[in-house]
């Protein structure tokens with residue numbers, strides 16, 4: 001039986017990520033759509049973006 005992780009947020013992710021600050025990002029907090037100024041990413045993985053208010057959420061991706 002497969003284990004499905006249900007709390008993954010499925011946002012469209014660009015294949016080509018440019019340098020931080022160039023692209024416009026939105027907070028990934030569920031139900032939110034604020035500007036996100038905080039990016040969190042493991043090496044070789046797509047970054048997750050959160051606003052100042054929810055940047056604590058992003059630390060779970062580190």
Ligand SMILES: [Zn+2]
Nearest residue numbers: 027029051054
């Ligand atoms: Zn937020």
